[in-house]
Structures are given as C-alpha cells and as structure tokens.
Amino acid sequence: YELSVNEGFVTGRVNGLAVMGQDSGIMLPVMAEVTPSQGPGQVIATGQLKEMAEESVQNVSAIIKKFSDQDLSEMDVHVQFVQTGQQGVDGDSASITVATAVISALEDIPVDQALAMTGSLSVRGDVLPVGGVTHKIEAAAKAGCKRVIIPAANEQDVMIEDEYKEMVEIIPVSHISEVLDVALEGEPEKDSLVDRLKTITGSALPKKGVRGPSSPSPQ
Amino acid sequence: YELSVNEGFVTGRVNGLAVMGQDSGIMLPVMAEVTPSQGPGQVIATGQLKEMAEESVQNVSAIIKKFSDQDLSEMDVHVQFVQTGQQGVDGDSASITVATAVISALEDIPVDQALAMTGSLSVRGDVLPVGGVTHKIEAAAKAGCKRVIIPAANEQDVMIEDEYKEMVEIIPVSHISEVLDVALEGEPEKDSLVDRLKTITGSALPKKGVRGPSSPSPQ
Amino acid sequence: YELSVNEGFVTGRVNGLAVMGQDSGIMLPVMAEVTPSQGPGQVIATGQLKEMAEESVQNVSAIIKKFSDQDLSEMDVHVQFVQTGQQGVDGDSASITVATAVISALEDIPVDQALAMTGSLSVRGDVLPVGGVTHKIEAAAKAGCKRVIIPAANEQDVMIEDEYKEMVEIIPVSHISEVLDVALEGEPEKDSLVDRLKTITGSALPKKGVRGPSSPSPQ
Amino acid sequence: YELSVNEGFVTGRVNGLAVMGQDSGIMLPVMAEVTPSQGPGQVIATGQLKEMAEESVQNVSAIIKKFSDQDLSEMDVHVQFVQTGQQGVDGDSASITVATAVISALEDIPVDQALAMTGSLSVRGDVLPVGGVTHKIEAAAKAGCKRVIIPAANEQDVMIEDEYKEMVEIIPVSHISEVLDVALEGEPEKDSLVDRLKTITGSALPKKGVRGPSSPSPQ
C-alpha cells in the first residue's frame, strides 16, 4: 500500500525520501506529535529504526531543544516513520524530514504536502549531503510532488532524466532554516521561527561538496 | 481455549483481529486498565509483544497522552493482549484496538462486544491500512460479531465470501475519532470525547489507498 | 526437598500449582512481602521467572495498584516463587496465586494453607483458563490440601481419578474477588476487600470456555 | 589464598559456606557496609553473582527494608562475596549469611567469627533448606569454627564423619530471628532486634523437611 499525499498542507506530516535497493527511490512520510510527558520528557521514535537512524533523531533533538519556544522537559516528542514495515529505517538522510515534522507539530504550523525532502543534519543546523539524490527526486516526481529539497552539497550529483525535469523543482539548501522557510505554511509565525533558526552557526559548510577520491557514499 | 465474548458492553475490553499463518483469521481480545503509578507513570504492555507491536503501543500512547482529560504522569496504563501464548504478538494492526481499550478504561465508557476491529494508527490519529482484512472479517463473523471496523484504505481489499456477507456489517474508517464513535457506548461523554479527537489533523490521508506496483503488504 | 504446608493460616503465603513435564503436577508456594521502598517503589519477583511469568506479575500489579488502600509509590512489593531452582518459572498460570499472596501481605490477612490454586488473570480481574488442571488437582490432593481453586473456564477439563474425588473440593471461579473470598481468613476486613474487587468489570467472560477447533493450549 | 577468620567478633563480616564440585566444602566470607547513597539508595552486590545469587540478595533486601530502624531510601547497602574470583557465586544458600552481614553493618553489632552458616531465606524470614550441608559442616570444622548454623529442614541430611563430631556444634534454625540471636554479640540491642524479626510470619514451615520422591536438590 502506498498512501501518497501530494497536495494541501498538514501539520506534523512531511514527505521523506528513501532509496530502495540499488536504483529505486520511494517516498516515505514521517509524522510527529508532541504531547504532555508521562514520566520525564523524551523523544520516542518508531518505525524499527536502526542505530544510524536513532542517532539522526538524537541529532535533530539538539536543534529542537535549542530553538523551541516551549519547555520540553515535561513533553514527549513522538516521531513515526510510517509504513516502514519489518525492514525498518536505516541511515541519517531523513534528518531534515524529522526536524521539519517535529517543528511543525510543536509550533502548530502546517507543512506543504506537495513538497518532498532528503538531507542529513548537524547538531548545529547544517544540512549535510546524502546518497541517492537522483533516485529520490524521481520518486518524488512519480508520487506527484512539485518540489524537492536536497542538500546543496548534493547539487552536482543530480543526474535527473529529462521526463522529470519539468515535473519537479529542485531546491538545494545548506541550513535547516532554509528547509523550514520552504516547507512551512503561513508567514509571521514562520518568519520569526526561521529567523531564530538562522542564528545557528551552520554557515561554515560550503554550498557544494568537494568529492575526495576515497570518500564513502553515506546514504 | 477460545473465550469469545460477542455481546454486551464491557469497559476496557475490545475484540481485536489477527491473522494466523497464511489464510486464517482469529479474534483476540485486548484488555486495558489504568491505575495509580508506583514509580513514574508508564505504559505496560503484556502478551510477549515483538518490536513492531511494542512500537504500535508507543504510537497509541501519543494519542492517549494528548487527548486525555487526566494527568497521566502519576498513572500506569496497562495493556494486555490476552491468550497470545508463547508465540506472542507482532505487527501494528491492533493499534486501534489498543487505543479503544485504553480510552475506554481511562474514560470509563463501555465498549460494544459485538464489534471487532483491525487497523494501524499514526501518532496523529490517522487509521492506516493493514494486511489480511478478508480473513479477519471472516474470523469476526465466525466468532459471532455483528460489525467489523477496518481501515478505509483497505476497503478495496475485502474479498469476503457470500456466506459472511449478511452476518457482519463492515465499517471503513480513516480516523481514530470514527473508531470511538462506533465502539463506545453512551452519548454525551462519548460525543465530547469524539469531538476532541476529531481536532487531530488525520484528514490528510485519502479514504482509499493507492496501491503502488512494488509496495510491501504490511500486516 | 518438598516443604508442603497444608494446614493453618499464614499471611503472604499461597500454595500454587504447576505442571512438571507432560503428566505430573507439583505444589509450589508463592510468598509475598511489602516493604518501604529504597528507590522508587517497584515490584520485585524472584524465582528465575521467564518472560510470560514476568508479564503475569505485571498484570497482577495492575489489580494491586488499582485496589490497594495504600500508596504503593513508596513501597516495594516482593514476590518469591519458592524452590523453583535453576529451571525457574514459566507461563502465567500462577497469576491468581501471586495476586492472593500480595494482597494477603498488603492487607495483613492470613491465607488458608489447606487450599491450593491455579489460574491466569486479566488486568481487570477476570480469571482466565490454564492448562494441566487435572494433574494440578491431583498434586494438591497428594500434598494434603482439602480445596483447589481452578478457573471456571477449565471446569470441563477436569478428568480427575476416583481416588482423589473425595480428597479435594474443586472450586471454579471466574473473578479475582471470588478467589480472595475463598482464600482469605476472617470476615469484616475480607468482605470489604472482596466488595471493592467485585467492582472490576471482569463479568464479561463466560463461566465455561468454548473450545475452538484450532485453539492453542496455554499452560 | 584462604584468609580464614575463626575467632573474635567483627561487624559486617560473616563466615558463609559453599560447596565446591561434588564433594568438598569451602568457607567463604561475606562482608557488608552501609553508606550514604550517591543517587537513589540501592543494594550493590559484588563477587560475580549469577542470577540465583542476585535474586537471593533481592529476597534478603525485603527483610532488611521491612525491619530496619533506619530509612534506607538515602543509603546504599554494599554486599561483597570475598575471594570468589572469576567463577563467581551461584545459588541462594548464602541468603542468611548476607542477611546477617547486612544487619550487623546496619545496626553496628559485631558477629561471632567462630560461627559459620548456610541457609536460604524467604522474603518473610523463613530459613529454607539448601544442599551439601554435610560437606559444608566439615569445611567449617576444618577452618576452625566452633559452631555451624544450618536450616532445620536439613537436619536429617547431616551425615558428618566422627572426626568432626566433637569439633563443631550444629545449630538448626527455621527463622532469621534465630540466626541473629546466635550470631550477634551483645544483649540489649540484639534482643530488641531479634524480637522485631520474630514478628514475621515464618512459622508456617515445619522444622524438618519432608523429602518427596522426585524432588530436586537445590544447592
């Protein structure tokens, strides 16, 4: 079953992108909700996350805790990777997707469902490069999305086929503040939030990655 | 031993549905109780839950914590999958069953025992599709139930045999508020509860799932 | 060594029944004590409990926490399966034994030692069926007990040999309140306790189980 | 190295007895100390305890928490099995040794070092039978002890060789209060402590165990 949502605005729901096998992408949504905590506040992530994915959620939590208006010590943050089944979720390329879903839920600002995104994240807000961007962009296009956010450092990796070129707009970003500026609906609340996020240092990273000879391909 | 209950109204008890092997369904009840906590409040689920089932209980807890009238920080929520034996419980298709049992126990509103249900749940209240709906509906009918709740996204998957068609009414739902509106007894308390639950965003999901070519069959 | 106690009244001690191998029962006592807690209050069970047995203690704790007069948040509840050795304890058929021992210790009301019992328990007080009732009843008779409590849903399973028929009285029950009414000594304190326990919903379950064709035999 | 102490009185130190291999006993001391806690109060046992030994310490803690004059919620109880090496400690036959060492440390009353002891313990103070009593008594005699405490239920198991008969006095006990009456030095403080411990129910157990045909030999 594939429950694509590709239009409208929904709070706490973001279209993520993953790679299946070697040469195929898939759109997988991430949902988030923020609730009063039962014991001490915690971040609870489901979808059978493997270690790198669990750690990517911990990295996202640094940004959430630093920039939230709200006191998270008595709140639970729920993150759900939907429809990942028994194989679960690996890697850290959904970091910006998780961050966007949680901030949308926390601030109660809807997210554009005609948008899909992929990108890793540093604890200070830099958007870091990921693998498989070409396959992911094609998956977003096939699912009917109009725009796709990718890391600026991955711009040179995009080898999209002609048939998709007119279907989707590709938006390279290098900081989480840019992601939210693109993804969130509405203006005054969003702008103050984006301004707050911009104060993180993440400007150290170049817009384009320098590919070294023996560098591994994180996905 | 099969202890079917298929009539009357009972608080904290809901008829769930599971698939056994490849082509057979079974009705398995879920029971819930809410008590003062001993240490910090927690959700305690028994019945030898495997990882996906444990995570489905965590997802349900997001909805409980968000929409309960009561302060859960000093309460324990007990969820018991009854008669699951050594093989235990896997998958997330009992999520709406667990949610209904816990809300019934918390709010002290009885649940219709002539009703059975199956459905996964997002942390924001969407009812998500599951596998094996045809076998599950037949199991509910054989056990004497009059109504069965299934995810709206599974409506197209129902290939029920003629002999069962008149025995059970099939009720497709796409949000947890609809589940409770059908399952709970009584009116004023239920209606205010259902209204509260309706305010969750879950309206993003289409009533009918779009089946993609290579999509996995979650069960 | 077999330290059978089969007469008199003792607080915090209940004669349980277990199955050894395929066709032999054994009487195994459960002891309980309630103390000031050291850290946050907890339930501590010893006797090398395997997972189903640990979960049965968690289910019992739901009933204890709900119906105790006392604040358990600063108390530890100790449950000891005596003389289980290296092989430990499995299954959930000692649930009513554990519940009776703990309530006896908490309320300081002695338990009849001429009584043995077996039965699983729901978090809402229903006594659920178990396996091996015939062998268990015979073990209780051999150990000199005069009465045996079994789940009402197991009544049809009793195939007791003639030699034991006059030795033990079989008492079928379907709710934890009936167990305590039979097991505890004294009247005024017991009756108020039993009345409190009766208010749990457990009346949904039929007195006699309906055996389905392919149902597993929990033990 | 064998550091036997077999005379004088020492606080927080008790001579325990263990079985090595099939037919040899050894005297192994247990030491205890009670300190202000660092985090929440806890019982900390060292000496590479295996599961049954860890559980025996938990059972002992029930008695300590119930009968201590002091508030243990801000105290740590340290229990050290000395010189057990890499093989560690298994079984529950040192329960009364641990209880005596901890109570000696808590109440600051010295323990007779010319005494050795073996015995399991229920959470309510009953001394339960153990294995290997004959070998253990001989080990105590060889180590120069004058008295040995054993469970009353093991009295019939003592097949001591003539050479040891005049060396050691064998003291059968059935309740922890008797152990402390024998082991602790001094009078007024000890007597009030022993009286408090006597109020536990442990009187249900017969002084002599009834050996059943197929009973296992706990050690």
Place this chain on the structure above:
Amino acid sequence: YELSVNEGFVTGRVNGLAVMGQDSGIMLPVMAEVTPSQGPGQVIATGQLKEMAEESVQNVSAIIKKFSDQDLSEMDVHVQFVQTGQQGVDGDSASITVATAVISALEDIPVDQALAMTGSLSVRGDVLPVGGVTHKIEAAAKAGCKRVIIPAANEQDVMIEDEYKEMVEIIPVSHISEVLDVALEGEPEKDSLVDRLKTITGSALPKKGVRGPSSPSPQ
C-alpha cells in the same frame, strides 16, 4: 563526500584527524551543541561510537563538568562525529577535539578552522599520546589546514615527508589549556577560560614519552 572546512572561525566545530587502514589519514570534523535538557542533563554522542570512543567522551565530560561556568544539570551536551558512516568511530584519539568543540559551544567562542588536532585526554587535563600522528599530519596538510596540534609525547614520532613540511605548523601540547589557547578565537574570554583550565594538575606528565620495549601502540 568530503566537506572540508579549512578557513575562518566557527563555534562548536573542530577539525579532528583519524587514521584509515594502515597508512592513510583523514580529517573528520566533530560538532557540538549545548541545549536545555529534556529529562536529566546528559552527554549525547552520535556517529556510531564504539566502546573506547564512548569512554573518551566520558573522560572529556569530567573536564567540562569541572570547569564550566554553567550548571550542566539541566543541559544536554550533544557531540556529533560527522560523516563517520556505518563503520563508526573507535579509539580515544579525538578526545581533545571533542573537548574543544564542547567548550566552544558552551562558552560561545569560535574555533579556528585552519587548525586540525589529535590527542587523547586524561580526566585531569593531560594530553596523552596517540597513534598515527605522521599520517594524520599529512591528512591535515592535504585538506588545507595550516596548523596541527599533536600530543607533546608524540613529537618524536613525527616522520613527515618534505612536501608537507612547509605547509603545516606542528604544535605539540601536553595540557588541554594549551589546546584551547591555540584553538579558540578572541582574547579576554579565552584567556580567563584557559587560566581556569591551567589549574588542573596535568603537569605530572613529561613533554616527551618514553617508549618502553613491549609497549602497545594506542591509536
């Protein structure tokens, strides 16, 4: 992808150095952020750290907790080893890198990105020797860094090739206060911080290590 940053000043980001395989170095950044805690304050390190790396973060935390102006009991310290992928991080040679990143984030003082560093750390501030310094220095030079910090005890191990000799300045250090004096930007704040750190005892260690005959080569 290799996202080298080799100029400017960035808060909470430090260029670390690691050895890949037998004879090749790599520059790997460490990032840190300090946020209000959700539950009790903790140090959260990501990048698939193996046991020695986890322990090196614990050792660093001793220095952070001792010398921070701020109360860390309600703060979370996030440490991220960036781009380590599935193979993760082992060893303790990034200890001074982690310490510098966290102190930069805590005190909000930028770090020189034209600097790379390697070095282990004692809980009292001594910089301890590491393996692979020659390969690491070459990697820093190739990545465009102008200066490299190494442990004074490793000075004798540097066998750098001529082509790199003019590219990088090698700065041997024996105490964490020297590392920060070199790495941090600005003056008044830095100097008071460095002075505070100098009061740690770490002066016991000689500037040059004495290589013993059978000593292992920590890396």
Place this chain on the structure above:
Amino acid sequence: YELSVNEGFVTGRVNGLAVMGQDSGIMLPVMAEVTPSQGPGQVIATGQLKEMAEESVQNVSAIIKKFSDQDLSEMDVHVQFVQTGQQGVDGDSASITVATAVISALEDIPVDQALAMTGSLSVRGDVLPVGGVTHKIEAAAKAGCKRVIIPAANEQDVMIEDEYKEMVEIIPVSHISEVLDVALEGEPEKDSLVDRLKTITGSALPKKGVRGPSSPSPQ
C-alpha cells in the same frame, strides 16, 4: 608508549601495577577527578573495565561514600585507567590504587609518584591479597619507583631477585588507612583522614594469609 611518572607529588594520580601474560609486570597509572554531577551523582570508570574490575570500583565506592567529608549525591567521581587500550582491565588488584586516586582528588591532597601499589579491598577497608606480587614489584623497580605497597597477606609470596632488592622498599599493609598514610603528602589533613579511615573494622584479617591446599590464585 609508556609515560612513567616516578617522582614528585600529583593530585588524583596513582601508580598501579598489573601483570601482563605469565611472568611480566607493568606499571599502569590510575587517574581520578571529582566534579559536579550532571544527572544524579555516579561513579564513572573508563579503560574498558571487565566485570571484576567494575565490581572492584563499586567496592571502593563503599569506602568513599562512607568516609568522605563531602556530599557525593550531586558529584560525579571519574576513574580512568590510563593506556589500557583495547584489551582493557580485569581483576580487582587495583582496588587500593583506585581508592587512593579518588580520595586524593576528593580531598585535594597530592600522592607520591615515587610509590607504586597493588592490593584488593573489602567494602570495610581490609586490604586483600592479589596475585603476581613479585612481577609487579620488579616492574615498579624498573620504572624507577622507590617504594611499593603490597597486601600484608602477600608478604610470603615475594621472591624478588637480588638486583631489585636495594632499589625498592616493600611496604606490606592490611588496611586502607595504612595505604593513605604512606601515599598522601602533607600532614594535618592527611592524619585526620587516616584517623577517620582507621575506624573501619578491617582489623579482622590476619597480617599473613594462610595458603590452603586447593585455593585459587586471584590476580
């Protein structure tokens, strides 16, 4: 690399001794630091400690908690076994080394670096025998130390070669108070600390161990 320090006085640093393989000793320092805690106070030991070594740190903590002037509930005690590499630390023979390092850090009294030591410890302050004393003494002599503390119970085991006899003074001890009297610098503070430690009971143990026929050789 071997970073021997064998002269002067340093706070929180003690020269320990270990055995490598069958017939060779090595001097390994232990360092300690005490800091404000982040969460609840705890003892944090690094150096890849195996179970016996972890337990020896727990035993040491009993003495620290009992005899410290300071409230440890809001302090973290860091213990670092330096340069143990991937093979880590096993056994309990560094117990007195750890105790001395922590007490030095807590009380801020320097430790003699011309001294090395080996010895296990009971929770009440007795110094217990260890293995390999001869090889350890030789390692201390080779490393330039002038004095070596060993357990009194190991005095008979010393078979030191003539070449070392004039290099090192061997100091047998039976209680932790003697260790600190030898190791710590200064007088008034040290003497009051040593006096406090002397009040522990540890006097039960004989100065010389009695070697039994089948006793194991703890190391």
